[in-house]
Amino acid sequence: MILPGLIDVHTHLRVPGGEHKEDFATGTAAALAGGITMILAMPNTSPPIATPAVLADTLTIAQQSIRCDVGLYAGASGEHLSTLGEMARQTAALKIYLNDTFGTLRIDDVPTLIDCFKIWPKEKPIALHAEKQSMAVAIAMSAVYDRPVHIVHVSRKEEIELIADAKMRGLKVTCEVAPHHLFLNQSDFERLGPLADMRPVLGTPEDVASLWSHINDTVDCIATDHAPHTLEEKRSANPPPGIVGLQTSLPLMWTAVTENRLSQKRLVELMHHNPKKIFDLPEQPDTFVEIEPEVKTTIRNSDILSRCGWTPFDGREVVGKIKRVILRGEEVFAHGQVIAEPGSGRVITANSV
Ligand code: DOR
Ligand code: ZN
Numbered sequence: 001m002i003l004p005g006l007i008d009v010h011t012h013l014r015v016p017g018g019e020h021k022e023d024f025a026t027g028t029a030a031a032l033a034g035g036i037t038m039i040l041a042m043p044n045t046s047p048p049i050a051t052p053a054v055l056a057d058t059l060t061i062a063q064q065s066i067r068c069d070v071g072l073y074a075g076a077s078g079e080h081l082s083t084l085g086e087m088a089r090q091t092a093a094l095k096i097y098l099n100d101t102f103g104t105l106r107i108d109d110v111p112t113l114i115d116c117f118k119i120w121p122k123e124k125p126i127a128l129h130a131e132k133q134s135m136a137v138a139i140a141m142s143a144v145y146d147r148p149v150h151i152v153h154v155s156r157k158e159e160i161e162l163i164a165d166a167k168m169r170g171l172k173v174t175c176e177v178a179p180h181h182l183f184l185n186q187s188d189f190e191r192l193g194p195l196a197d198m199r200p201v202l203g204t205p206e207d208v209a210s211l212w213s214h215i216n217d218t219v220d221c222i223a224t225d226h227a228p229h230t231l232e233e234k235r236s237a238n239p240p241p242g243i244v245g246l247q248t249s250l251p252l253m254w255t256a257v258t259e260n261r262l263s264q265k266r267l268v269e270l271m272h273h274n275p276k277k278i279f280d281l282p283e284q285p286d287t288f289v290e291i292e293p294e295v296k297t298t299i300r301n302s303d304i305l306s307r308c309g310w311t312p313f314d315g316r317e318v319v320g321k322i323k324r325v326i327l328r329g330e331e332v333f334a335h336g337q338v339i340a341e342p343g344s345g346r347v348i349t350a351n352s353v
Contacts, residue, residue, distance in 0.1 A: 001290070001291045001292070001293040002288050002289070002290055003035065003250075003267075003268060003272070003288065003289045003291060004268060004272045004287065004288055004289070005035070005036070005037030005038060005272070005284050005287035005288060005289060005325070005327060006034075006035050006036045006037065006038075006249075006250060006271045006272055006289065007036070007037070007038045007039070007271065007272055007275040007276055007281060008031065008036045008038070008039045008040070008223055008224050008226070008246065008249070008271075008275070009039075009040045009127070009150075009176065009221060009223050009275045009278075009279055010040065010042065010127075010152055010153065010176060010178070010223035010224060010225050010226075011027065011031070011039040011040065011041050011042065011224060011225075011226045011246065012041070012042045012044065012102075012225075012226060012227045012228065012242065013027040013028075013039075013041045013042075013070070014027070014045060014228065015041075015045060015058060015061055015062070016045050016046065016047065016054065016057065016058060016061070017045050017046030017047065018045060018046060019307075020230065020307070021228045021229055021230055021233075021307060021308055022228040022306055022307045022308065023065065023307065024061060024062050024065035024066045024070065024342070025065045025066075025067065025342040026305060026306060026307040027039075027041075027226070027228075027246070027306065027307075028065075028066045028067040028068045028070065028340075028342075028345055029067055029305045029338040029340075030226070030244070030246040030247050030304070030305040030306040031067075031068050031246045032067055032068050032325050032327075032332050032333040032338050032340060033246075033247050033305050033322065033325075033333055033336075033338055034246045034247040034248070034249055034250055034251075034322065035250040035289040035291070035322045035325055036068065036224075036246055036249070036250075037068050037069060037284055037287050037289075037325065037327050037332075038068060038069040038070075038071075038281060038284060038348065039068065039069070039070055039071075039246075040070075040071045040072070040073060040092050040093065040279065041062075041070055041071070041072050041073065042073055042075075042095060043072070043073045043074060043075030043095055043105065044075060044095075044097070044101070044102060044103030044104075044105050045058070045103070046103070048075045048077060048103060048104060048105050049072060049073065049074060049075050049087075049091075050074065050075040050076070050077040050079075050080050050105065051080050051083055051087075052083050052086045052087055055072065055074065055087050055090060055091065056090075058072060059072065059090060059347060062347050063343065063347055064342065064343050065342040065343060066342070066343070066344075066345035066346075066347070067332065067338065067340035067341065067342055067343075067344055067345050068327060068332070068340065068345045069282075069284065069327075069345050069346045069347075069348050070345060070346075070347060070348065071091065071092030071093075071279075071281070071347070071348045071349055071350075072090075072091050072092060072347075073091060073092060073093055073094065073095040073127065074087035074088070074091040074093075074094050074095070075094075075095055075097075075105045076094055076095065076096040076097070076105065076107055076112075076116045077105055077107075078107060078109070078112040081112070081115050081116070081119065084116065084119045084120065085119045085120070085121070088120060088121050088124050089349070090349060091349060092125070092279055092281070092348065092349050092350050093124060093125040093126065093127055093150075093279060093350065094116065094120045094124065094125070094126045094127070095127050095128075095129070095152075096113070096116055096126060096127070096128045096129070097128075097129045098113075098128060098129060098130045098131075098134035098137060098138065099129055099130065099131045099132075099134050099199070099200075100199070101129060101199040101241060102199070102227065102240050102241055102242055110137075113137070113141065114141075117141055117145045117147070118145075122147055123350075124350055125148060125150055125278065125279050125280070125350065126147070126148070126149050126150065127149075127150040127151075127152050128149055128150070128151055128152065129152050129153070129199075130151055130152075131155070131156070131159070131199075131200050132156070132158075132159070135151060135154075135159050135162055135163075136162065138151055138173075139151075139162065139163070139166045139171060139173055142166075142171055142172055142173055143171055146172070147172060148172040148173075148174065148278070149172065149173055149174075150173075150174045150175065150176070150220075150278055150279075151163060151173065151174070151175040151176070152175075152176055152223065152225070153176060153177065153178045153181065153200060153223065153225050154175045154176065154177050154181075154211070154219075155177070155178075155181040155200040155201075155202075155203050155207060155211070156200070156203055156207050156210075157203075157206055157207045157210035157211075160175075160177075160210055160211055160214045160218055160219070161210070163175050163218055164214060164217070164218040167218060174220040174221070174274075174278050175218070175219060175220055175221070176219070176220065176221040176222065176223035177211050177215075177219050177221075177222060177223075178222070178223060178224060178225040178245065179222060179224065179245060179248065179249050179252045179253060180196075180198065180202070180225070180243060180245065180312070181200070181202065181203060181207075181208065181211060182208060182211055182212065182215075182252075182256075183252050183313075184196060184202050184312065185202050185203055185204060185205050185207070185208050186201075186202050186203065186204055186205075187205075188202060188312065189201065189202050192312055194234045194235070194239035195234055195243070195310070195312050196243070196312045197239065197241050198225070198227065198241045198242050198243055199241045199242075201241075212261065215261070215262050215266070215270075216262065216266060219270065220270070220274045220278060221270055221271070221274050221275045221278065222249060222253060222267075222270045222271050223275070224244075224245030224246055224249045225242075225245060226244050226245040226246045226306070227241070227242025227243060227244070227245075228242065228243075228244050228306050228307060228308040229242050229243075229308060230307075230308050231308070231309070231310055243311065243312050244304065244306045244308060244310075244311055245311075246306065247303070247304060247305065247306070247311075248299055248311055248313050248318075249271075250271070250289075250291075250320070250322060251297070251299065251318040251319075251320050251321075251322070252313070252318060253267050253270075253271065254267070254291065254293070254318070254319060254320030255318045255319045255320060257320075258293070258294075258319045258320070279350060280350040280351045281348065281350065281351070282348055282351055284327065284328060285328060285329075286326065286328055286329040287326060287327050287328060288325075288326050289322060289324075289325050289326075290322075290323045290324040290325075290326075291320050291321060291322050291323060292320070292321040292323050293319075293320055294319065294320075295319070295320065295321040296317055296318070296319055297317070297318055297321050298315065298316065298317050298318075299311060299313040299314060299315065299316045299317075299318060300314060300315075301314045303336075305338065323335065327340065327345075330344075332344075
């Protein structure tokens, strides 16, 4: 079974400042092992990717160490509005955080939000972390400034229903859902504690059912929100939110295909065509993923290539094994081994700028 190279528009790679959790070489190895050949990396690093200087340094490190194609997000910060526009050309999109999560990036006043929408070039995407009532703010911004917005990791019934209504009105809103919000719920948090804690938090069974019921219409993309933290950090007094997802996203979603929860065609739309279209991403010629569609495997911490080395899905049986990944005609992953060398991937931006 052949699928196109998958695109993850929501990955945390922790460069700069969090390399003990993940770096470009380890994160992109995990991506390839998960059938993902292109990722967009989030800016909530330390320092955040919110100034041209940090962006330049991060791009240099990326070019030397990525094994698949990577685009960077610019992070919106009220302190650095004067140089925000300068980052557009070398980044894939702007990320605006309207809610609390890991890291310091946050926009919590309307004047700064308006500035971000006015400064960022109209043809370049804006992605927003917008939960609960912040989502209404994000959708209103899209309507007022008549430009597309992409809402990241939607997790609640009320949110997916609001987006469905916004789309029905013709507003330019797209959204992604993370596999953990489709395959785990609050009871997993009770079982696993900090190992199943992330932002947004896991939903109720009703939230999860609502996300699944919108999988064929309102949901545009599956995105991992791969957010590695070490076990030591997770077991500390103040555990950070976030879990990995690059290697488990396709096996979980393929398992759902085998259970007739969505079609194979829909999976490819959610994990390749729609991300490419929404973020206007470049073509990767001769790029595909070979899977053994009926092979059952068990997800194991010991197989996790991410530097943090664990997953809340440890022990879960899935259907569909990733056999080989080809990127631009080169074998980059085969039979459990990542072959691509650090530095062989390309830094990408949106096509339009
Ligand atoms: O759980 C999360 N962790 N959600 C986010 O939005 C950020 C992420 C992180 O960077 O750790
Ligand atoms: Zn995230």
